[in-house]
Amino acid sequence: MSHEAASASDGAGPPGVPSDPDVPSDPDVPSDPDVPDLYARMSYLRAFEERADSLYRQGMIHGPVHLGLGHEAIAIGAASVLRHDDYSIGTYRGHAHALARGAPPEAVLAELLGRAGGICAGKGGSMHITSTEHGYYGSYAIVGAHLPIACGLAWAARIRHTSQVTACFFGDGATNIGAFHEAVNLAAVWRLPVVFVCENNWYMEYTPIADVIPVALPAADRAAAYGLDRIIVDGNDVQAVRRVVGSAVAAARGGQGPSLIEAHTYRLKGHSAADGGAYRPADEVARWRERDPLLRTRKGLLQAGLPAAALDEIDRQARDDLIAMTERVLAQPAPDPATAWTDVWDDGGWQWRN
Amino acid sequence: MSHEAASASDGAGPPGVPSDPDVPSDPDVPSDPDVPDLYARMSYLRAFEERADSLYRQGMIHGPVHLGLGHEAIAIGAASVLRHDDYSIGTYRGHAHALARGAPPEAVLAELLGRAGGICAGKGGSMHITSTEHGYYGSYAIVGAHLPIACGLAWAARIRHTSQVTACFFGDGATNIGAFHEAVNLAAVWRLPVVFVCENNWYMEYTPIADVIPVALPAADRAAAYGLDRIIVDGNDVQAVRRVVGSAVAAARGGQGPSLIEAHTYRLKGHSAADGGAYRPADEVARWRERDPLLRTRKGLLQAGLPAAALDEIDRQARDDLIAMTERVLAQPAPDPATAWTDVWDDGGWQWRN
Amino acid sequence: MAELTYRQAIAAALAQEMARDERVVLLGEDVASGGVFKTTTGLRERFGPDRVWNTPISEQAIAGAAMGAAMAGLRPVAEIMFSDFYATCWDQVANEIPKVRYMTGGQLSMPLVLRGANGSGGLGFGSQHGQSVENWAMCVPGIKIASPATPAEAFGLLAAAIRDNDPVIVFEHKALYSRKEQCPDDEHVIPLGRAAVVRPGRDCTLVALSITVGICLAAADELATHGIEAEVIDLRTLVPLDAAAVLASVARTSRLVVVEENPGQLGWGASIAAIAAQEAFYDLTAPVIRISGGNVPLPVAASLEAEVDVSVPRVVAGVRALLGQLRQSTG
C-alpha cells in the first residue's frame, strides 16, 4: 500500500540535536474547516496537562506523571480520523490520548488525584488511564508492551470483519525493544488493520534517541524491514497528522494492512513531571518552543482571519473549566479502601483460594 | 562498512518454495588451495551427523537432536576464517559449529549418548554442546536468546581491545523474535565486533519461513533497519561462505562493527531427528539435494582433477572413525548420578541454603 | 466413553469449545499443522484459517495478540510450545494479562487461555525445555493455573479454562501426552478450583499435581504394602486453590507431604506447606514434608535426570521416614 507522503519540509530545520527538517515553525494555515475545533481540542489538552503538572508540583498526585505537553497535535489529529468504535492504545504518556477519544476529563483528573470517581477506580493512576467506552483501550507503563496488544485488537477486528481500525501510539525509545519488532512484524504478516504511530520526541528519558539507534529515524528507517512504507509526518502540525494518519486508517480499514508512521514532535517539559529536563540544551528547547503545535495552529488561524480574542477565549475557557473541575474532584473522598480488593477476577473479587 | 557482495546467482533457482536464486547446483570449482581440507572437514561433520541420526533412530539418544545435515558449508566455511581465540555461539542445531571449531568429537558423541566424558558432563545434551576451550561458547535452545549473549562476548572484546571477533549463528525463524532485534540493534549502536550469520534453511520447524515474514529474505531484508549492509551468500558453497564471512570478520576485527549475513541453505532431514519432514514437497527436497554442499565441493574437486578415490577415502575414514568412536563411547558408563549436584555454583556445589 | 490420549483429549476439548463458541480462536507456532506435540491436529482443517492462526516465532506477539483479542471480546487460546518459553513473553504473561482488568478498574475482561508443554518427566529435554514452571505463574496474582494429571482432566480443565472469563494458563505435562484413558463422551467440564481425592487413606495426605499425581498413586500402592495408607489429593488447579480440600484431608490424616515437580527453592508446594503450617497447625502431628524437583537446572543424561526428578522411590522414602520419625518422636 502507499500512503500520502509526509508534509512539506522546510529543508533547514533547527541546528543541533534533535535536528528535524520535517518540523517547521511556520504557521499551520488552515485548509480544513475543522481547524478551529481541532485548536479548541488541543487547547483543552494543553490546559489539562498544565493543570496536572501544577497539581503534581503541589504534591497532590501520588505516583509518577508523564505529560503530553507538546504532543497535542498527534493525539488530536489522529483521534479526529478515528471512528467511534475504533480502538486506540497508548503509553504512560496517555492522558491526551484518552481525552482525545472522549474520555471524561473529570474522571481522568479524579484518577490522577486519587479521588472517588477515577476513571480506573484509583487502581491505574496516571500511567494506566483507560476508557474502553470511548475506544481507548488503555495506557501501558512497560515500554513496547502494548504494541503486541494492539495487534490483538486489530486481529479481532480482522477475524470479525468489523472494519474497526486500531491506532497504537508509542515513543521513539520504544522502537528498540523486542516487542516493537515482534508486533510490527506480526501485523505485517497477518495484514492487520493497525496504524502504529511513533511519537518521536527525540528522547528516551534523558538520553537523546540518536545515541541509541543506528539509523537516523527510529521508526521510519525500520519500516522497510516489515515491508512497510517509510512514512514521516510533522507531528506538530495537526492538519498534517490528520491527513497522514487518515490515509493510513483508510488503508487499514480497506483491508490493506498496517502502517508505521513516524510523527516528529518534542516534549515541552521533562520526561515525567518530576524531571526538569536539564539535559536538554536551552537553545534546542527554545527552537522547539517556536514549533509548539498550538502556537502554529493559532498563527495559522490568525492569518486566516480568526480574531485573537476568540482563541484567547477558547484557552481561557479550558483553563477555567479545569480549575472548577479540580475543586469538584478535590471535594470527593478517596476511594474506599475496601475497593482495593475488587476487580481482580471477572466475578468482581480477588480470592485465589478457599 | 561494505563487504564483498554475494556470490553469483544463476538467476533461475529451483521453482516453488523456497525458491532461492542464490544457490545454484553448479560444482564449486576450487579457487582456494584449502578446499580439499575444507571438504574433509565437511565430510567429517556429515559423517558425525549421520551417525547421530542413526543412533537417535536406534533409541540410543535421550532427548531431542537437531542435525546440521546440509548446513556443513556454513559451519566449516565460517570456522575456517576465525582466529583460535575468536568466539562463536550457536543454537540447538550446534554439533557442527562445535566440531568446526575443534571440539573433540568423542566428547561430543559422549554427550549425545549420555556417557561419562561428555563435553558438558551429561548436563547439556545435544542442544547445549559447548567447548569454550575451542572458542565455542555454547548452543542455546531458546530461539534468539544467544544473539544478545553474542553481543556481550563482542562487547568484552571491544572493551579490552583484544581484536577478538564473535560469530553468531541462528536460523531464519529466529529473525522474528524480539531478541534478534535488540541484539542486532545494540551491536550496531555499540559498533561491536560481531558477525551475525543467519542460516536460512527456509523453514522454522514445519512452517515455511515465507509464511511468517513480511519480506522476502528474513535477515537480508532487515539489515538496513540497523544501518547494516544487505549481505547474502550461497550457504552451500563453502568457498563463498569463507569469502563473505571472512570479509565480515576482517571488518569486525578492524573496528568497523557488526555484520548481518544471510546464508542460504537447506536441511537434508527434518527439523529434529524425530521429524520426517513430510511437510516439504518431495521435488523441493530433491532439488536441494542436488545443491548438497558436499556434492558441489566434490564435483568441483573432481573437475579440478582430484581422484574420486581420494575423496571416497576421506568419506570412508570419517565414517570408520565414527563407528570405532561410537563403540568406545558406548563402552563408557553413564555419568555418576552424584554429579547431578555439581556445577550449579562456582564453588562446585548446588546448595542454596544452610 | 472414548479412549483418548492426553494429547487427543486436548485437541478434542479445543474442538468441542470451538464448535460451541465461534469466539474461540487459536494461535501459535505450527498450530495449523497440528503443533509439535500434535495437540491441535485437525483443527485448521475443521475450522478453517480464520480460527487457527500460525504465527512467527514471536512469543511476545503471540501472548500480546491473545490479550488484545480477548480485550476485544474473542476467547483466544494461545499455544506457547514449551512452558520454558513463557520467559520470552513474561512481560505479557505476568505484567499485562493478569493486571489489566484490575488496573482499569474492571473495564476489561481477559477471557484467554495460554497452554503448552511443561515439566520434565524424564524425557531428556534439559534445562531450557524441561522445566516445571507453575511456580513462575503462581507468583503473579490475577491469572489462573491448571495442571491436568490425566486425559480426562486435560479435556475437562481445558474446556473450563476456555469458558472462564479470566485468563488461565494450562500447563500440560509433556510426559503425559501419550497416556491413554477412557474419557466421558459428552460435554465434559471440570470446574476450576476443585481438587479431587484420588485415593483415600488415613495415615498421611499426599498433595500432588500433574505428573506427581501418578507418582503419588504409585507410591501409595507401595506404601500400602508397608502398612501405610496414604491419601492422595490431585489439586488440578493452583489458582483457584482448593485449600479446603487439603485442610480437610490433613484434619483426617494429621500428616502432610507435598509432592511437586517445581524446584525446592520456591515452588507451589511451599505455598501449600505454609497454608498448612498456619491453618492446620493444631491438626498436624508431624512435620510437613516437601518433596520437590532437584534444585538444579535440569540435566539431560538419563542417569542425572533420574537423580533429580521426583520419583516414586523418593516419595516412598520420604513418607516412610516421616512415619518412622513420628514413631520415634512419639514413641
Next chain:
Amino acid sequence: MAELTYRQAIAAALAQEMARDERVVLLGEDVASGGVFKTTTGLRERFGPDRVWNTPISEQAIAGAAMGAAMAGLRPVAEIMFSDFYATCWDQVANEIPKVRYMTGGQLSMPLVLRGANGSGGLGFGSQHGQSVENWAMCVPGIKIASPATPAEAFGLLAAAIRDNDPVIVFEHKALYSRKEQCPDDEHVIPLGRAAVVRPGRDCTLVALSITVGICLAAADELATHGIEAEVIDLRTLVPLDAAAVLASVARTSRLVVVEENPGQLGWGASIAAIAAQEAFYDLTAPVIRISGGNVPLPVAASLEAEVDVSVPRVVAGVRALLGQLRQSTG
C-alpha cells in the same frame, strides 16, 4: 564513618568495586547520566565511557550482553531500572544466566550482577512499576538474590555481589533510596547468605527482608509496649538462604511470623514457612503466620495502596492475634 543515603551507598559501592577491579563495567538505560534513581551518579565522569555504557531500551540485550561479557571474563553490573522489567528479559534472567554454568558442565562462570528498583513502599508506582518480585527470581535455581534493608547493607551486599563469581540479582527498594545512615568508611563487604538478628526477643521471631525489616522493627517497638518481645531477623539474601539463623531463632522463641512484600499466593515467605514446618516443627508452639503484600495487582490511589501494602499495624495485629490465639488454645 560517612552518612550516606541508600542511593549514595549504591553509587559508592559501585565506585569502590570499579576502582578495585577494572573488569567491573556498568550498562543500562540512562546510567551514564546517573540513572533515574541517581544510583550511578558520577561514575561515567570518574571511570570514563569504556566502563559505563548507556543502552537503548532493550532489556534482553542488556541482560544478554551482561551474560556474554561475564562469560568472556568481565564482571558486568547491569541496571534493570525497575524490577518489574525483568519480565521483558526473563528468558535471559531465568533460562540463560542461571543455567549456563551447569548445562556446560562447569565450562563457564557467570560473575555478573543485575540490579534495580524493586517494591511498593507506598510511592504510587502501581502494578507495573511497584511489584516486589524476589519471588520470581527465587523460583529459579542458579541465581543469588540480595535485598538490602539499609544503606550499609546496600553498600555491603552490592560489593559482595560484584565480587561473587555467581550471578546475583540485587533488589534495591525504591522506597528506601532516600533513607540515610552512617556507613563504615573503608572497604565494607557483607557476605552473601548471612542473616542478621537486628533485634533480639524471646516471644516470637519476625523474619523480614528489605523494606519489611524497618516495618518489623517498628512493629516490635509497638509490640513491646504490649509486653511482647519480638525478635527480628533481617535475611539480607534469599539465595543463599540463612535458614539456620531462622531455625535457631525459632528454637528460642517457638513462634514464627514471616513478613514479606511479595504477594501471598507464592512469595519467599512461603519458602521460609515451609522450612519451619518441616524442620522446626517440634520447636513451634503456634501456627506459622505469613503476612504478605495484598494478593492483587498493586493499586495507585494512596487509600488503596495503603490497604494492600504490608504495614506496621498489620504486623502488630498479626502478632497480637497469634499470641492471643496461643493463649486461648493453650489456656
